[in-house]
Amino acid sequence: MTKEQALTLLSQKREAMRALDMAQSLMHWDAATLGVTEKSLAARGEATGWLGGETFRRFIAPDTLEAIETLESVSDGLTEREQAMTRNLGRQYRKAKAVPPEEMQKFESLRAQAQPVWEVAREANDFEKVQPYYEKMFDFMRRLCGWYGYQKHPYDALLDDYEKGANVETLDAFFALLREKITPLVKDIGKSGVKPREIKGQFPAAKQRELTPWLSAFMGYDLSRGKVGEVEHPFCMTINRNDVRITTKYHENDLTASLFSVIHEAGHGLYEQNMDEALENYSLADAASMGMHESQSRLFENMIGRSRPFAEILLPKLREHFDGFEDWDGETLYRAVNIARPSLIRTESDELTYCLHIIVRYELEKALLTGTAKVSDLPGLWADKYEELLGIRPPDVARGVLQDVHWSAGLVGYFPSYAVGNAYAAQIMHTMKKTVDVDAAVSRADLTPVTGWLREHIHRHGEVHEPATLIRRVTGESFNPEYYAEYLYSKFTDLYQ
Amino acid sequence: MTKEQALTLLSQKREAMRALDMAQSLMHWDAATLGVTEKSLAARGEATGWLGGETFRRFIAPDTLEAIETLESVSDGLTEREQAMTRNLGRQYRKAKAVPPEEMQKFESLRAQAQPVWEVAREANDFEKVQPYYEKMFDFMRRLCGWYGYQKHPYDALLDDYEKGANVETLDAFFALLREKITPLVKDIGKSGVKPREIKGQFPAAKQRELTPWLSAFMGYDLSRGKVGEVEHPFCMTINRNDVRITTKYHENDLTASLFSVIHEAGHGLYEQNMDEALENYSLADAASMGMHESQSRLFENMIGRSRPFAEILLPKLREHFDGFEDWDGETLYRAVNIARPSLIRTESDELTYCLHIIVRYELEKALLTGTAKVSDLPGLWADKYEELLGIRPPDVARGVLQDVHWSAGLVGYFPSYAVGNAYAAQIMHTMKKTVDVDAAVSRADLTPVTGWLREHIHRHGEVHEPATLIRRVTGESFNPEYYAEYLYSKFTDLYQ
Numbered sequence: 001m002t003k004e005q006a007l008t009l010l011s012q013k014r015e016a017m018r019a020l021d022m023a024q025s026l027m028h029w030d031a032a033t034l035g036v037t038e039k040s041l042a043a044r045g046e047a048t049g050w051l052g053g054e055t056f057r058r059f060i061a062p063d064t065l066e067a068i069e070t071l072e073s074v075s076d077g078l079t080e081r082e083q084a085m086t087r088n089l090g091r092q093y094r095k096a097k098a099v100p101p102e103e104m105q106k107f108e109s110l111r112a113q114a115q116p117v118w119e120v121a122r123e124a125n126d127f128e129k130v131q132p133y134y135e136k137m138f139d140f141m142r143r144l145c146g147w148y149g150y151q152k153h154p155y156d157a158l159l160d161d162y163e164k165g166a167n168v169e170t171l172d173a174f175f176a177l178l179r180e181k182i183t184p185l186v187k188d189i190g191k192s193g194v195k196p197r198e199i200k201g202q203f204p205a206a207k208q209r210e211l212t213p214w215l216s217a218f219m220g221y222d223l224s225r226g227k228v229g230e231v232e233h234p235f236c237m238t239i240n241r242n243d244v245r246i247t248t249k250y251h252e253n254d255l256t257a258s259l260f261s262v263i264h265e266a267g268h269g270l271y272e273q274n275m276d277e278a279l280e281n282y283s284l285a286d287a288a289s290m291g292m293h294e295s296q297s298r299l300f301e302n303m304i305g306r307s308r309p310f311a312e313i314l315l316p317k318l319r320e321h322f323d324g325f326e327d328w329d330g331e332t333l334y335r336a337v338n339i340a341r342p343s344l345i346r347t348e349s350d351e352l353t354y355c356l357h358i359i360v361r362y363e364l365e366k367a368l369l370t371g372t373a374k375v376s377d378l379p380g381l382w383a384d385k386y387e388e389l390l391g392i393r394p395p396d397v398a399r400g401v402l403q404d405v406h407w408s409a410g411l412v413g414y415f416p417s418y419a420v421g422n423a424y425a426a427q428i429m430h431t432m433k434k435t436v437d438v439d440a441a442v443s444r445a446d447l448t449p450v451t452g453w454l455r456e457h458i459h460r461h462g463e464v465h466e467p468a469t470l471i472r473r474v475t476g477e478s479f480n481p482e483y484y485a486e487y488l489y490s491k492f493t494d495l496y497q
Numbered sequence: 498m499t500k501e502q503a504l505t506l507l508s509q510k511r512e513a514m515r516a517l518d519m520a521q522s523l524m525h526w527d528a529a530t531l532g533v534t535e536k537s538l539a540a541r542g543e544a545t546g547w548l549g550g551e552t553f554r555r556f557i558a559p560d561t562l563e564a565i566e567t568l569e570s571v572s573d574g575l576t577e578r579e580q581a582m583t584r585n586l587g588r589q590y591r592k593a594k595a596v597p598p599e600e601m602q603k604f605e606s607l608r609a610q611a612q613p614v615w616e617v618a619r620e621a622n623d624f625e626k627v628q629p630y631y632e633k634m635f636d637f638m639r640r641l642c643g644w645y646g647y648q649k650h651p652y653d654a655l656l657d658d659y660e661k662g663a664n665v666e667t668l669d670a671f672f673a674l675l676r677e678k679i680t681p682l683v684k685d686i687g688k689s690g691v692k693p694r695e696i697k698g699q700f701p702a703a704k705q706r707e708l709t710p711w712l713s714a715f716m717g718y719d720l721s722r723g724k725v726g727e728v729e730h731p732f733c734m735t736i737n738r739n740d741v742r743i744t745t746k747y748h749e750n751d752l753t754a755s756l757f758s759v760i761h762e763a764g765h766g767l768y769e770q771n772m773d774e775a776l777e778n779y780s781l782a783d784a785a786s787m788g789m790h791e792s793q794s795r796l797f798e799n800m801i802g803r804s805r806p807f808a809e810i811l812l813p814k815l816r817e818h819f820d821g822f823e824d825w826d827g828e829t830l831y832r833a834v835n836i837a838r839p840s841l842i843r844t845e846s847d848e849l850t851y852c853l854h855i856i857v858r859y860e861l862e863k864a865l866l867t868g869t870a871k872v873s874d875l876p877g878l879w880a881d882k883y884e885e886l887l888g889i890r891p892p893d894v895a896r897g898v899l900q901d902v903h904w905s906a907g908l909v910g911y912f913p914s915y916a917v918g919n920a921y922a923a924q925i926m927h928t929m930k931k932t933v934d935v936d937a938a939v940s941r942a943d944l945t946p947v948t949g950w951l952r953e954h955i956h957r958h959g960e961v962h963e964p965a966t967l968i969r970r971v972t973g974e975s976f977n978p979e980y981y982a983e984y985l986y987s988k989f990t991d992l993y994q
Contacts, residue, residue: 015547018544019546019551022540022541023520023524027519027520037723037724042739043738046516047515225534227531239541242540
């Protein structure tokens, strides 16, 4: 196979996969936004199963490897994009091929069985129901580490699936820093006696819905290349480069939930909308990593959306649409959207304590993979760690170890990327602020200097660079969680002094 | 290949095609209900192109023919369903194979080009813009008749695509009957001086939307196995057997448009929802023909929805939701929804004159295929025929020959199936009324005797029987358009006497 033949072959495969991916995305969108009738689930499951299987069959065919090896052998003669494509495909191919097909099938069927069992177990508040499934899942994950291979720690093999190049050594240091700096701060805040005013009341969904176009426009999320849907659990989904959709849910008794979810998802959406379209021709029109994607949503949600200047421009909008804000000022609103309070549920946690929820999961996953903890120990270990890190103990497993879908869905190694994303965001923001007056841009309600900077330095590059390379190119140094720890520490010390 | 191998092979292909079809249907649904951003059209077109191409490639592969021939050779050992499947697939395969691939490609690209040109031409009211595309299209169609082959008339080859077994001989007789019986009646009505009261006013979309669940429930359309969407041009679409969706559009200045479109589409929906699920395993979960599908929508829309007993139960619902019906009675409403008035646009025409619009198109298609008319003659011929049949002459081509998308979309031979559907409906209704008191069921707002009868005799059989066989099984005689002519004649004579 010549280089040209290899490129042509991959291009043909890409055309097929793009169509198959788009179809699967739309099926997912349709199910999430419209609700699928219970009775049509089976036929739909068969169809998505076939589409996913076809994508995999086309990728895993021997000619894909032949093309990859051809390009690897001429790597000097490749452009930067061709090299990145070859590196990515080679990694994906070898990881996929490392797992014996019959084991992969068993894993897929375990996932399919475990998820409904997890739902039932959570509902019934009964860990033992799902325990045998988790045992099989972690047993598979331990073997998966072996199949994938690793240099130092088995967990490294899994972490790499979500954050290329992530490893226990770096994460241990990252989380030790957070433990050291954030855990005492959380306890001090609890004792501070500071009680910010809270936003309370009923906020009609129709009124909240009116705010969304303003928010999208403020963010620079391009509605002519996307749309906003309503779902139970908000997400951002790319149908194609010019159809990047975000979603939200309007809670009538919680005004800020939808507001910040729109900002969060539009942050993801910007990344997707701003990638160079030509990257699609190299299968590189994707985020550099899960963590890098999360850095963009969190940067907008927390560092811009929960900033003083944004509170000042948000307040008049809230007054326009809702009663009850007559006697508020910007500073009160800023404090109200930044209340830090240890809580049991990760997805409802505030900016400060969020990373502590991740540490609990990181330490447990690591212990389970090395065998220093057993699945049957999870409920107790979980409660102990919450008590140690957040100072509260879940009264039951539903609000404890059973709250996340991840383990029943076979997503082990995913959680840390959320925390890494936050840390990337702080490091990126630190660099951006050297040349961009972010606060002034927010105050003017014109984020173009911010979105322009992010597009230039991050978004447009898609998956061309590994995350470690990208963060070094953008900020001039390696991943450095000090910025995040310092950001949290100073923001919340100021709020609760 | 053994019989078992052939059945297994076809079953595998079916699984793939079902997934590919479902994906394409959802893409279409998504585009129609949400509107696709202009900018994402190209990527979406590539994806649907690939999915459609893949469906075709899998079908047209030589092993499909081998399987068909294997089953044909053992036809005595096949069940009724296996026989019907073999017959259907054989017909589809040989028709698809009859067209040289390079000609098929040229045709697909002609369609893709012609449709936007037709839109522009209609907008600009300029036939010459689209004329060269129509010339190429009908040139292709004439050659297509040759490739397909035919016994008596070239048009027969195309008619069969929409209505299996339909032919010029039968349709000539059908349309001659309508010409003879309906054309004078339309003229008499024009001279009768009867002026029924008209429904006029503004009807808020939100209020109209509230009527839809009542209408769906009345129809027996199962909302737990479907949903109602809003689109520009209403349609019914099957995602899978348990997810059959209908659509409507609410016009605030036209109350009955949405009302009757919901009934019409739910009529299609009932057919789809009521097919035996097991027919999917034979690729037979489809309507017997386009005409048979249309017979179900028209039976509900016109013969039930525009009946006296329905007007009686509709009136209180209208009073509940809208002002202005205080001084109406059921008879007045019945007459208002049955106003017969020659008009220029097929899709807006009334029940009586609808079939005359079809005759115009039928005669022109036939003339173009045999070469007795040229494309350049179309505007004049169209206007002459409208004058002859409906007594009105289009003032321009936008309201004349350019009103339908069909010819630019390559749908030649489609129009007659609409009229055939109406005639089937009358013939079926005539038979059903021998054992079912339809009017009483409508008056009770309980259509179960009607829907049960239709399910038993028509819906559940899907595509097992050819339409000619099905109509004979259901009514005891061959296709007989006398029932339709008689139904129209007596209904409208009564209305306008």
